[in-house]
Amino acid sequence: MAALAGVGAITVSRALRSPELVSETLRRQIDKAVRDLAYVPDLNARALASKRTDVLGVLVPSLSHTVFTDVLRGVYDGVDGTKLQVQVGNTRYDPHEEERLVASFLRHKPAAMIVSGVDQTPAARAMLENAGCPVVQIMDVTDDPIQLCIGFRHDEAGRLMTEHLIAQGYRRIAFISGWMSIRSTGRLRGYRKALADAGLTEPCLTHSLSREELTRLAAMSEPGVPPFLEFSRPSLGREMFRRALASAPDLDAVFCNNDSLALGVLFECLAQGIDVPRDMGVAGFNDLDFTDACSPSLSSVRTHRYRNGYAAVTAVRQLMDGSYEGPNVVDLGVEIAARRSTQRCVGDVA
Amino acid sequence: MAALAGVGAITVSRALRSPELVSETLRRQIDKAVRDLAYVPDLNARALASKRTDVLGVLVPSLSHTVFTDVLRGVYDGVDGTKLQVQVGNTRYDPHEEERLVASFLRHKPAAMIVSGVDQTPAARAMLENAGCPVVQIMDVTDDPIQLCIGFRHDEAGRLMTEHLIAQGYRRIAFISGWMSIRSTGRLRGYRKALADAGLTEPCLTHSLSREELTRLAAMSEPGVPPFLEFSRPSLGREMFRRALASAPDLDAVFCNNDSLALGVLFECLAQGIDVPRDMGVAGFNDLDFTDACSPSLSSVRTHRYRNGYAAVTAVRQLMDGSYEGPNVVDLGVEIAARRSTQRCVGDVA
DNA sequence: TTTCGGCACGGTAGCGCTACCATGATTGGC
C-alpha cells in the first residue's frame, strides 16, 4: 500500500499519526492513496508495535442503574474530542468478575483505567498498581487509593440526610434497602451515627432481607434479571415499607437507599392514604430525574455522578501527560435536595 | 518465558489455547511456569498473528435509557461462559457517531457486531456488510437487514396500545413525546393508523416540540446532559400534559412515548385531582420496572429488550460456528401490559 | 523386519505496524 503512494511505509505511518512532520506534497499523495485503497490501519498491529493504545477502560458494577450510566455520560463527554476510546466493562457487583475484567482489560494495554469503588480484591489491586498506566477510582473515597480516587463519602451522605430528617422533626426513622452494596453499607453507617448523635434509636431493621427472601424475590423477576436490579424496584419499596410499618407502627419517616424504593414508598402511602410529608417523611438517594416531578416532590441526596465521570477523565488526561497536580484523594461531596416529601416543619406551621 | 518452562514457545501457545493437544506432563510444567512468571498473553499480538479476536462489539444509542441497558444485560448474560468479550459503544443517537464507531470497532477485527436499529448511514452499512464477521441488528425490524435483524415493529406497538385505549372507551387520545427518535416515529405512525381505522382524530399535536423549546429545555438541564435524556424526564411529561390539556380540554387519554413521561402525567393528574383511569387514561411505553408499583398501576407496552439482547448473542454464536438456521428477520413482538391506569370499562361498570 | 499413518512437539516465517537510527538535502553562520 505504501508503495502505491510512492513513499516508504514509515512515511505513511507518520502521515497518519503526526501529519505535521510530513511535507504537504507527500501528505496529499498519501491521503489520496489512503482514500483510493480504503486503507484502514490495523489497530492490533499498532498496539503491538507501539506497546500502547488509546483505549480508556472503565469498569462499573452495573449498567442498569442510572447511577453508573450518569457516570458514563460524564466519561463519554470527557473524552469527546480526544483520541481516547472508551471501553466499558460490567462487573455486575461481583469482585471476582471485576478481577477477571481487570486482567482482561490490562491485556489490551489500555491508556488508562477508571474503576468504580475502592474495594477491589487484592489481586485486582495489585494488577492495577502494576499496570503502568493511570488508574482512577471513582464513586467513593479512601485514604489509600491505588493512585487517585475521586468520589464522595457514602457514610457522610447517609448522615446528612438522616440529620435533615431529624431537623424536620421526624423521630422514628427507618432505613430501607433491598440489597446492600459496599456503598449502601456506608450510608447505613452514617444513618446510624446520626441517630445515635441525636439520642434516637433505629425503629426497625428492614435494610437487610434474609437469604430466603432474596431468593424468593429474585425468582419473581424475569429470568436472567440480576438480583441487584430486582432489589431496587419500586414494588420492593412498597413491600418493605409495609413490613417496616408492621414492625414499627409508630414510624414517621423512611430513608430509602435509593430513589426507586422511595418512589414505591410514595405510592404505597398514596394507596394507604398516609399523608406525606405530614404523617410520613420519605427520602431517597441519588436524586434521579423523577424526584422533582413526584407529587409531593421527593427529597433525595444529590450525588455528582456526571461530574464524577467527567472529572475522572480530566484527571486521567492530565495524568497521562504528566500535568496532574491535584491531590490524590478528591471528595466531590453531596447535597441534600430537600423537597416536599420531607418538609414537615416549614410551611405547615406558617 | 517458554524456555523457562523447558518447552518451545509454540507449545506454550498451544497449551493455553487448546490444552487437549498437549500432553499432560508438559501441560503441567507450562501451567506452573505461567503461574510462576505471572505470564499474561498479549492480546494485541494474538490478534495480529491470528487475524481475529474474541471481541463482540455492541453499539447502542444511549446508556442512559433503561431500554438499552436492559438489552445490554441480555447481551452480557448471553456471552456468559463463552470466550466472547463485550465491548460497548455509545452512539448517542447520532448516525455519524455511529459510523465513526463502526469504523473504529472494525479496526479491532471483532468476532461479531451487534448494532441497534436498522437505520445506519450508507457508509456504516457498507462497512458492516464487508466486515467479514457476523452482524446483527436489534430493537427494530426491516425487510432488508445487513445480515440478520432481531427486534420488533414500533408501528405495530403504537397501533396495539392505541387500539387498547379505544377498546377501553377512550376517544380523545393524545400522543405525547418529548423527542422523536427514528423508533418513536414508528410508534406515532401506528397510533395514527389506529385512530384513523376507528374513525377518530388526533386531539392535539404534542409529540413534537419546536426547535426553540427543545433548546430552552436543554438549557435547563445540567450542563453536559444530552438532550434525549432531558426530553424523557417525568417533569417534561407533566409540562407536556398541561399543554395538551390546554389545547384539547376534552382529552380523555394520553399515550406517552415512554414510561418516564407517563409517570409525570400520572403525578400531574394526582396534583390536579384528575381521576385516573376514570377521567383520564394514561399509557406508557417499554414497561419499565416501576409501572406495576404506581398507584394506579401504569399500563404500558412490554418490549422484550432483555430477550432481544440475549437472542442477538445466541444468533451471533450460531453465525460464528455456522449453525444458524433461523430466518434473517426475527420479530419478537410486543405485549400490551394492561393495568389500572387505562382500565375504564371493566370493573367500573360491574 | 519394513512401511506407514498418527501423534506430540519444535523451527521458521511472518502478521502490520512503529522505534530507532541512518541518510541525503537544505539551511545558516562564520
Next chain:
DNA sequence: GCCAATCATGGTAGCGCTACCGTGCCGAAA
C-alpha cells in the same frame, strides 16, 4: 565555501504471538 545544525524521508529490526510445515517417535499393518 566550509561545517554544523536542522529537516524530511527511508531502511532495518523487531513487538509477541500463531500458521504452517517438518521432525522424530510410537504402534499397527504388511
